[in-house]
Amino acid sequence: MKITSIVAIYALVWVMTAFVMLPFGVKTHDEAGIPKVPGQADSAPANFQPGRHALRATIIAAFLTALYIANYTYGWVGADTINMFEDLLAEPS
Template sequence: MEWTSILAIYALFWVVSAFVLLPFGVKTHEEAGVEKVPGQADSAPVNFRPGLIAKRATILSAVLTALYVANYSFGWITAEDLIFFGPDARR
């Protein structure tokens, strides 16, 4: 596998990981007991930390990319293993 392909797969995993990790560890003003600014949404986070989310996404995407490349190299799960129904399904 080319290194550019690995980089592209890493970038895809990073973006997906960042969006998946966004809701974890975030508190609203009501949960934190802090006064809201007039006009502020009820669901607005009080402790949004994009740097922490980026670090977590970097670690998670590195692990997922390593697993993907290892599976590509060793062939643990192939396309034929993912056929669960239909005329070509294994019995």
């Protein structure tokens, strides 16, 4: 696998990981006991830390990308392994 493919896969996995992680660990001002600013949405996070969020996404995406590349190299799970419709497509005997 070329390095450009690995970088592209890592970038895709990083973005997906970052978006999936957004709702975890977030507290609203009501949950944190902090007064709201007038006009603020009730669902606005109290103390969003984008640096910490990016670091977590980076670590998780690196692990998932390494796992994907290892599977690509060693062929642990392939399309034939996850064929759920094999019985439906088989000819009756």
